[in-house]
Amino acid sequence: MGRRPKLLPDSNDDTRQRLILAAGELFAEKGFGDTSVRDIARMAGANVAAVNYHFTSKENLYLEVVRFVLGQMTAVRRTAMADIVPAALTQPQAVEALRVLIDREIRSYVSSDLPRWYARLILRCIMSKSPVLDPIMEQAFRPNRQALMSLLKAACPHLSDEETRLWAYSITGQIVFYNFAREPILLLAREKEYTEKFLRSVVAHITRVTFSGLGLDKHPVRRPKKQAGKKS
Amino acid sequence: MGRRPKLLPDSNDDTRQRLILAAGELFAEKGFGDTSVRDIARMAGANVAAVNYHFTSKENLYLEVVRFVLGQMTAVRRTAMADIVPAALTQPQAVEALRVLIDREIRSYVSSDLPRWYARLILRCIMSKSPVLDPIMEQAFRPNRQALMSLLKAACPHLSDEETRLWAYSITGQIVFYNFAREPILLLAREKEYTEKFLRSVVAHITRVTFSGLGLDKHPVRRPKKQAGKKS
DNA sequence: GTCTATAAACCGATAGAC
DNA sequence: GTCTATCGGTTTATAGAC
Numbered sequence: 001m002g003r004r005p006k007l008l009p010d011s012n013d014d015t016r017q018r019l020i021l022a023a024g025e026l027f028a029e030k031g032f033g034d035t036s037v038r039d040i041a042r043m044a045g046a047n048v049a050a051v052n053y054h055f056t057s058k059e060n061l062y063l064e065v066v067r068f069v070l071g072q073m074t075a076v077r078r079t080a081m082a083d084i085v086p087a088a089l090t091q092p093q094a095v096e097a098l099r100v101l102i103d104r105e106i107r108s109y110v111s112s113d114l115p116r117w118y119a120r121l122i123l124r125c126i127m128s129k130s131p132v133l134d135p136i137m138e139q140a141f142r143p144n145r146q147a148l149m150s151l152l153k154a155a156c157p158h159l160s161d162e163e164t165r166l167w168a169y170s171i172t173g174q175i176v177f178y179n180f181a182r183e184p185i186l187l188l189a190r191e192k193e194y195t196e197k198f199l200r201s202v203v204a205h206i207t208r209v210t211f212s213g214l215g216l217d218k219h220p221v222r223r224p225k226k227q228a229g230k231k232s
Numbered sequence: 233m234g235r236r237p238k239l240l241p242d243s244n245d246d247t248r249q250r251l252i253l254a255a256g257e258l259f260a261e262k263g264f265g266d267t268s269v270r271d272i273a274r275m276a277g278a279n280v281a282a283v284n285y286h287f288t289s290k291e292n293l294y295l296e297v298v299r300f301v302l303g304q305m306t307a308v309r310r311t312a313m314a315d316i317v318p319a320a321l322t323q324p325q326a327v328e329a330l331r332v333l334i335d336r337e338i339r340s341y342v343s344s345d346l347p348r349w350y351a352r353l354i355l356r357c358i359m360s361k362s363p364v365l366d367p368i369m370e371q372a373f374r375p376n377r378q379a380l381m382s383l384l385k386a387a388c389p390h391l392s393d394e395e396t397r398l399w400a401y402s403i404t405g406q407i408v409f410y411n412f413a414r415e416p417i418l419l420l421a422r423e424k425e426y427t428e429k430f431l432r433s434v435v436a437h438i439t440r441v442t443f444s445g446l447g448l449d450k451h452p453v454r455r456p457k458k459q460a461g462k463k464s
Numbered sequence: 465g466t467c468t469a470t471a472a473a474c475c476g477a478t479a480g481a482c
Numbered sequence: 483g484t485c486t487a488t489c490g491g492t493t494t495a496t497a498g499a500c
Contacts, residue, residue, distance in 0.1 A: 035265075048477095124359065126413055177409070180412060285466080
């Protein structure tokens with residue numbers, strides 16, 4: 001779309017980075033097969049040959065894009081978890097961390113520190129059993145599930161392993177759905193974007209469902225919807 | 233994959249049907265862009281030119297496939313709903329219908345009256361905001377949501393419209409996740425297919441989460457995990 | 465309706481000048 | 483590192499014999 005004629009003619013190899021970002025956005029939106037290297041180069045404001053110069057093939061570029069996104073997401077998840085999960089985890093702390101996690105994850109699909117197409121790309125890869133599924137499993141799916149399960153176990157020590165796993169899938173499924181089915185949901189809601197009001201009700205609902213099901217709704221640590229700062 | 237040389241050489245125009253089925257399976261598995269008409273024709277045991285003869289273009293074939301799948305799914309949903317939802321709906325009937333619906337939907341992803349790629353194709357379409365999103369909305373997404381919301385309302389008359397909608401998304405999200413993330417889940421479970429045991433625990437969990445959250449768990453109609461036949 | 469042969473466009477990838 | 487030009491292959495779609 002952007003008619004960038006020759007921007008930055010003497011630029012160094014940040015062309016590589018621009019290509020990754022452009023390719024990622026297109027792959028996330030249209031998939032691998034429906035995206036051509038010409039589209040990628042055009043969107044990145046680079047030459048067609050640049051793709052094969054910086055990456056040796058389109059497939060390799062795809063792999064590199066996934067690697068890049070996984071790296072970004074892993075870094076963000078690490079700092080986020082370190083931020084909301086204290087080192088020594090008491091039960092009430094775990095409950096609060098769970099609450100914050102749900103809020104974070106849902107909001108990561110609308111306005112987060114990461115571009116929105118990151119999650120879309122990963123979702124697409126997960127559904128299409130491509131060869132990049134392995135790194136995604138090891139660096140995203142499994143760690144995310146593990147982190148969620150640890151939190152659940154800390155919040156509800158009485159849970160069995162199987163119950164914990166099922167809960168992790170239930171929570172993840174509810175959250176992912178709002179990204180996966182974004183278009184239909186927005187269409188039925190007659191909105192162009194998820195509104196803050198809508199997101200707040202979604203977070204409240206999933207939290208309520210989860211905590212009620214886990215028997216954690218005895219602690220009304222409900223924040224009065226006022227406060228803002230959330231430093232540790 | 234199947235090396236079907238010329239099967240049914242003197243067949244009539246059920247070639248059209250075979251093309252739709254083959255195309256649907258390939259589109260569902262690899263997506264539109266990664267599927268060629270040659271692949272489709274080969275899998276259908278038809279000639280390459282047959283695609284453009286029966287449908288005028290690959291895109292039109294895609295549209296026809298989606299139409300076909302939507303028709304099948306609509307028909308099945310109608311009879312299924314008529315089967316499990318009595319005409320005049322009492323509250324306990326709604327609760328039981330909800331239970332059966334959850335069971336049905338989850339099992340539709342493993343062994344149902346419909347081929348498994350049907351749901352996959354629709355999921356793929358939903359994520360890719362293609363031009364076929366509109367018919368999918370009208371014939372699948374909206375009616376499914378509406379049916380679920382009606383059941384929820386009948387089971388819990390005290391629910392507001394917004395709460396009902398959120399619950400519909402929560403239930404759908406949990407269920408769809410086991411189809412959407414089938415590969416990662418099976419990989420982590422070290423299984424090749426969802427086992428009956430696993431599906432039973434998933435159904436039990438989602439049912440428990442839902443009914444507990446809705447305050448419907450006062451009716452311990454719990455089946456004693458023994459029985460086998462489940463005719464009406 | 466089914467087939468072969470082929471057209472016309474596009475694809476990913478490369479060679480070579482700068 | 484970036485560009486133009488182009489190769490070789492594959493794609494969708496069509497023309498025409500049967």
